[in-house]
Amino acid sequence: MKILIPIDGTQASVPVIMQGGFVARAFGVRPTLLAVASAENHRRDGEMWLAAAAKRLAEIKVEAEAKTRLGRWDAELPAEIKEGAYDLLVLGRVKQLNWLERLFGNTATRMLASMPTAVMFAKGVSADFDRLLLCESLRVEGALVKDLKSRFPLFFRGGRELTILHVMSQIGAQPGVKSWELRASADELIDAGTLEGQLMSEEMGALTERSRAQVRPRVRHGPVVEEILAEAEEGGYDLIVIGAHQATGWQRFLLENLAIRIIVTSRKPVLVLPRIL
């Protein structure tokens, strides 16, 4: 597994370095630290940042490789990801989008949508990954779980606890609509064989197959982003796992970018898996 940790020498890089280091330690791999200098005469700055970052990682007993590239971040980072065939990119905070960016996106959201690799946002730092919250939209059945299993099989070993969360933010469109499902628990939905229940049941099967991880289903009722964040706080999870916003076709324009909203407002690390196209 290959992990890329971009740094820029600012204080904001510290949680990125530490989170990337903890992930590398958990997977037993050497991460790559990347600094991008705008010009040759700034290369020395980049090397200083890399040395400082490597020292931090050494404190948690992680050895890292170091790389410097020359150019602009928005060009060099994707180029490095492509050349290095990384499995995971660790990034820091994403700023709140203004109204124009919410309508048309910005560089960060466009990069994220087209990123071929998984991205972990170091919102808060988790040293362990014992409790994971998988936020499954059930839109593309089982895609998140399958992707997580193929990219990060380590998460399914040992005594880890994985929670599959599905948020039902629905309301009955008319007073007469039968809607017991809108108050039901995950077990009730699974027992009744409803749409959500069946999908969660299939995902649990896929997760527990050849895996020692404990898996439990969970359903919450309320607005999607708010319920995911509430569950992450209340449940004491170490990592939130979500799928990236759909980047192509009509869905890119018409569907709300819930992923970026979770990334911006979460206080826990968020792992974003690219959409399977």
Next chain:
Amino acid sequence: MTSVLKRIQWGKVGLFLISLWLFVLAITLMKVGARDFAPLVKTTFSINNTANSLGFGWLLAYFVMSGSPVAATALTFFDAGAIGQADAFAMITGSRLGASLIVLLIGVVYMLRGRDRSTSLGMGLLSLMVTGSTYLIAFFMGLSILGAGWLDHVQVQTGPVLSSVVDVLLTPIVDALAPWLPGWGFFLVGLVIIIISFNLFDRCLPTMAIKGSQVGRLSRLVYRPWVMFLLGALVTSISMSVSVSLSILVPLSNRGFVRRENVIPYIMGANITTFVDTLIAAVLLQNPPAFTIVLVEMLSIAIVSALVLLFFFSSFQNALLSLEH
């Protein structure tokens, strides 16, 4: 061509034409009778200021169980000189506030019949809160726009064609009724006919029996607020009723569910184009300032909705959903 003709539901087309004709007839009758109502409006009902007009429109909407007939009533009173421009505007706003409670009242009936409270009241509460919050802000904005006269020049001149059509088709009916009805009777008959015309119109909307996993899957997604806003505006520009537009969501989602995040902007969009029938009524009254009143109503609610969607939607949504919960 033959297959196209066979697929057309001619019954519904006929129903539509009848409802349209009844609508035009109702406006004409209400226009004729409104003059006799003017003293009643000013003295008995005390609709002589903006606040009273707002309240009257609100209460009358409960009485007729719909906002559109009340909005048309406001325009006919204005046309008859019974109320001023600002009062007509207030009465139309009141009619929308009253109409938004009707969905909730239907929910209360379901609840009293034993259905679950949250299911029965959820959509009604949400609809009421969205409408109430946006309309109350738009109300003051609209009064300012009307008072400043910024849109006074935006009027529709109907011309001789419409006058001729009314003269040929409707004046004979009015003349035939004249010996049988007092002046104020025309207004009441017109009000009853307009309610019937809206009911008939609702029946001629195409029933959407869309089933299938593809549509059901689409209804599970969370759309961008502006997408649902435009959809609500588009659907209601045809249905001309917010409650009908909401009921259209039922067959679109297989189980009758709609995501909370989607329904709030949908209602916001619906609240703008629900005035299409009132706009048509203003044209039929051949009263250009009446058209301006409705236009200001639509514009002010559109501006408030756009500002909320662009800058405050998250906070707005969270506040409403907390109250609804």
